[in-house]
Structure formats: C-alpha cells, structure tokens
Amino acid sequence: xxxxxxxxxxxxxxxxxxxxxxxxxxxxxxxxxxxxxxxxxxxxxxxxxxxxxxxxxxxxxxxxxxxxxxxxxxxxxxxxxxxxxxxxxxxxxxxxxxxxxxxxxxxxxxxxxxxxxxxxxxxxxxxxxxxxxxxxxxxxxxxxxxxxxxxxxxxxxxxxxxxxxxxxxxxxxxxxxxxxxxxxxxxxxxxxxxxxxxxxxxxxxxxxxxxxxxxxxxxxxxxxxxxxxxxxxxxxxxxxxxxxxxxxxxxxxxxxxxxxxxxxxxxxxxxxxxxxxxxxxxxxxxxxxxxxxxxxxxxxxxxxxxxxxxxxxxxxxxxxxxxxxxxxxxxxxxxxxxxxxx
Amino acid sequence: xxxxxxxxxxxxxxxxxxxxxxxxxxxxxxxxxxxxxxxxxxxxxxxxxxxxxxxxxxxxxxxxxxxxxxxxxxxxxxxxxxxxxxxxxxxxxxxxxxxxxxxxxxxxxxxxxxxxxxxxxxxxxxxxxxxxxxxxxxxxxxxxxxxxxxxxxxxxxxxxxxxxxxxxxxxxxxxxxxxxxxxxxxxxxxxxxxxxxxxxxxxxxxxxxxxxxxxxxxxxxxxxxxxxxxxxxxxxxxxxxxxxxxxxxxx
Numbered sequence: 001x002x003x004x005x006x007x008x009x010x011x012x013x014x015x016x017x018x019x020x021x022x023x024x025x026x027x028x029x030x031x032x033x034x035x036x037x038x039x040x041x042x043x044x045x046x047x048x049x050x051x052x053x054x055x056x057x058x059x060x061x062x063x064x065x066x067x068x069x070x071x072x073x074x075x076x077x078x079x080x081x082x083x084x085x086x087x088x089x090x091x092x093x094x095x096x097x098x099x100x101x102x103x104x105x106x107x108x109x110x111x112x113x114x115x116x117x118x119x120x121x122x123x124x125x126x127x128x129x130x131x132x133x134x135x136x137x138x139x140x141x142x143x144x145x146x147x148x149x150x151x152x153x154x155x156x157x158x159x160x161x162x163x164x165x166x167x168x169x170x171x172x173x174x175x176x177x178x179x180x181x182x183x184x185x186x187x188x189x190x191x192x193x194x195x196x197x198x199x200x201x202x203x204x205x206x207x208x209x210x211x212x213x214x215x216x217x218x219x220x221x222x223x224x225x226x227x228x229x230x231x232x233x234x235x236x237x238x239x240x241x242x243x244x245x246x247x248x249x250x251x252x253x254x255x256x257x258x259x260x261x262x263x264x265x266x267x268x269x270x271x272x273x274x275x276x277x278x279x280x281x282x283x284x285x286x287x288x289x290x291x292x293x294x295x296x297x298x299x300x301x302x303x304x305x306x307x308x309x310x311x312x313x314x315x316x317x318x319x320x321x322x323x324x325x326x327x328x329x330x331x332x333x334x335x336x337x338x339x340x341x342x
Numbered sequence: 343x344x345x346x347x348x349x350x351x352x353x354x355x356x357x358x359x360x361x362x363x364x365x366x367x368x369x370x371x372x373x374x375x376x377x378x379x380x381x382x383x384x385x386x387x388x389x390x391x392x393x394x395x396x397x398x399x400x401x402x403x404x405x406x407x408x409x410x411x412x413x414x415x416x417x418x419x420x421x422x423x424x425x426x427x428x429x430x431x432x433x434x435x436x437x438x439x440x441x442x443x444x445x446x447x448x449x450x451x452x453x454x455x456x457x458x459x460x461x462x463x464x465x466x467x468x469x470x471x472x473x474x475x476x477x478x479x480x481x482x483x484x485x486x487x488x489x490x491x492x493x494x495x496x497x498x499x500x501x502x503x504x505x506x507x508x509x510x511x512x513x514x515x516x517x518x519x520x521x522x523x524x525x526x527x528x529x530x531x532x533x534x535x536x537x538x539x540x541x542x543x544x545x546x547x548x549x550x551x552x553x554x555x556x557x558x559x560x561x562x563x564x565x566x567x568x569x570x571x572x573x574x575x576x577x578x579x580x581x582x583x584x585x586x587x588x589x590x591x592x593x
Contacts, residue, residue: 002471003471003472003474003475003480004464004470004471004472005467006471007439007443007461007467007470007471007474007483008462008467009461010439010461010483010484011439011440011443011460011467011470012459012460012461012462014460015459015461188456188457188459189456191459191460192456192457192458192459192460193443193444193447193448193452193453193455193456193460194453194454194456196443196444196460197444197447197454199433199435199436200433200436200441200444203432203433203434203435203436204431204432204433204434206395206431207427207432207502209415209416210393210415210416210419210424210425210431210503211416211419211445211449211502211505212416212419212420212445212448212449212506213416213444213448213453214414214454215416217454221454
C-alpha cells in the first residue's frame, strides 16, 4: 500500500461503523418491542438523548460551554405547539422541521454573542438568553398561555397516515426515527473536515487560526446547527406530550443536560445517548428509594464520576465482559468506550 | 529584488511600554533572514503582529506589496504567510495525520466541507503522506499528539506550518527545547526548505543563525539596532556590546 492510500485509509478509519454501534441501535429499536408498557419514559429518554446530542455538538466538539441550551429547546417546543394549536401546519414532520428552523434562527442570532469571550462569559450569556426567553414567554401570555402553557394541542397523524395513540407507541417510534436520522447526519458532520476543524478549535484556537481556519465562522455554524437539533428535541416534546409550558425554558433543563453529558461523556456523539439513559434510570431508581432526596444521590454519583474519572469507571465496568471476550476471541477483541475527553 | 514581507514604522505599546519602536524591516523574496536580539527585545511581539495575533498601534505590514495590517490571522495564512511557534501550539487530542490533514484541507479550501468524510480526497491524502514522510512522522501518524516525544512534536509543529504551503515562513526558535540527539532532524528540515520560500528566523542560538541566515536584523528594546549580512553583523561593535554586555552579567 502506498503512503498516500495508507494515509487515506487511516483518515477514514475514524468514520467507519463499528459492530458495537449497530448493536447499540438494534438494542434501542428492540426496546420498542420488548417494553410495550414503557413508551412514555422511553420517549422521554429519546428526547433527552437528542437534546444532549445537540449540546455535545457544541461542547464536546467545539468546546462551547452553555448553561442555557433550553432556550432552543423551548423555542422549538412553543413553535411546534403554536403551529399545531392554530392549525398553521398540521402535518407533524413538516411542523417539526419548521420548529427546528425557528430555533436555528435564534441560534444563529445569539451565536454572535456566544462566540465572543471565554468559558465564564459564555456560561453567563447562554444562561441569560434562556432566562430572557422564559420571562418573555411569561410576559406574552396571550400567545404562550403564560404559566398555564399551551393547552388543547391536538396532533394530526404523521404524513396524514399514522395517528398518535394514547400509549405513546407512535410517539416512541417517531422520536426514534427522528433521533436516528439526526444522529446519522451529526455523525457525517463530525467526521468531515469541518468537524475535525471544530476539534482543532477546541484543542487550540490560536493554532487553528494559524493554519487558516476561520474560527468564528466555524463556531457560528456549529452553534446554529446545535440550536436546530435542540429545537427539534423541543418540538418532539410538544408533539409527543401535547403540552408546552414555561418549564421548557427552565434553568434545570439546561443544567440537567450538562449532567447527562458528564455521565455519558462528550465528543463521541454517543455520550448524550448513553448519558440520557443512565440519567433517567438513576433518577427513577433514586426517586423510588427516596422520593425526597433523589437529587442528593444524583449529586453523589456526579461527584464520584468527576473524582474517579470516567475512563477508569469504564475500565472497571468493562472488566468482566472483556475477561470473557478475551477467553473466547483472544487478546485483541476487547470492548472499549471511545472517548476524546477523559 | 522583490520584497516578500515588509513593515513600515511599526509601533506597538503595552500600556506605557513601547515594545516595538518604529520598526521598518524589508525581507527579500527567497531570503534566509534572521531576527535576533537579547531576551525581551520584543522579537515574538513582532511575529505576533506580522501574523495578526496582535494589532500594531500604528504602522503598516505589507505581504508581497499588499497591505495586510488589518487582515485577521486566518486570512493572512491563506495569502501565504505561515508560522511556527516558539512553544508548540498543537492539538493534544488529535493525531499527526488529523493535524496535517486539516491544515492541507484548509489550504485547498475544503476545510468548511461538512459532508464529505476526511480521507476521501486523493489530492489531500497525497499531500498528507508526503509531509508525514518528509517529517519522519509516518510511523507516529495515528498516535495522539500529546503522547509523542518532544522532538516529534517539534517536527509536527514545523510540518503544520509547511502544510499551509507558505511563500513566507516565520520560524520562531524552531530548535528551542529540542534535545541534542533530535536536533539534527529539525535542522535538516529547516535547511531543506525550498529556496523560493522566504524564511524569517527568530533565534537565540547563534550557531544556527550564522549557519543559516544570509541576512540578519538585530532588535534591541523593540527597535532595529543594525542590519546586514552575517559577517558584518558579527563584527559590529554595537552588537558585540549588546551580547557581550549580556554575557558579562552572566560572568
């Protein structure tokens, strides 16, 4: 093999599909058939996963911290609600895209504020924007329904064919399809030169500019794309629950999202998905054991993760499975969690 | 002779401190030009203004006759002005393959391509392979940069700058911190740069300067002390005073 094709081969290697990934999605799909009584919580997890993937795009790849990602979730949620409520766009998929675009416009407009400054400034600016929108939604209650939220949303069938059912089955598979398509798109983007340039910017903005990367333009682009993703997550929320209330903008929603990524890890796209599952399961587990103090236990888990380090935890968790795999398939075949940050 | 890079009355102040004083430099095309001076002379500040990291308070910078004083960093790179850093500025998490691949992609205008995967353009792959080979990084191309030995990182630092195919290259102490055993690789690479690339070398190491440069400018306290061919600068009593003065303190 020549050096040139060798370089190409190794450059493409990152983007290749692994068996583990296919397995992951098959398991998710199977859940839809294995747990027919759990559609609501599973749909909730899918939405959270999409929302977290959106934050991962800016945090894990471009290094932009945000404490106000709910701003885009909220805009998407209200946009989808208003479109359905007033019968402007009745077809859910089209309404979903339009709601995502609304959030995207907001993302583009606010990106100019966010790319200036460093981490702390960014935290404050993003937080401020989300709080601002929450206040606006409360103030213009004639449009948003104020503290009561949007009520009486009735969803029309998807493509005019598939109606939403009361068990949430349609909602689940609809959300899963949306999540998967957007995941495929994100996967493609992060393995492109554009995606690589984001990682370069996160690693070293000074050098990134010094090889000719227009740093600000790239950051604006990914922030805008992430806003679209978050808007879609918000719109899915409204479409699958038929409610949109002020808490879509809530600070807790943005903060929880950071926790999801702390649990799942950033910079490999699956962090948001894995994190969403674990976060909701921990939440369920702790709130059954101790309904009042579940947040204490979530907090404890986070402290442990940060102190011990995620990589070490993964090694411990995969110790037994890898022992078995090594016995069967030899030394090289081990399961590892890919990660760019540790 | 055409002038590749020129500064006209460049002036930079940090607060009340004049770090660059009325500096006018002319660097001829294809030159091996060295900028030397004692510690704190403001050499790196000059580089930072040339590349656009810092904005001068007044004065102009011309690249091949065109005013680039107000251009941002990345646009100067695309115009053919590239640099290395005194302290490595690399991407710790990325591999040499990715680092160089990105630099090549950006130069060829594919950097904003968000759909096509890395490694699917044969022109880019060819250049990456070529650079990896030239800089002895082929074996290490899949290692994370942070895990590479310092000498390799230093080579990568220079390779990234070369990947931009500069017409003017600024080398900021290329051999700084490199252990003696790995120095040879760096010097060989610097020595084998194509002649049509104009090089401005900022260096402390006098052996390297006098073996490499065909013209030397001496910077003291932000101002140009003297300029000329190496033998003339070496004889200059002012230069001797500056360097001997520094040496004398050490004795």
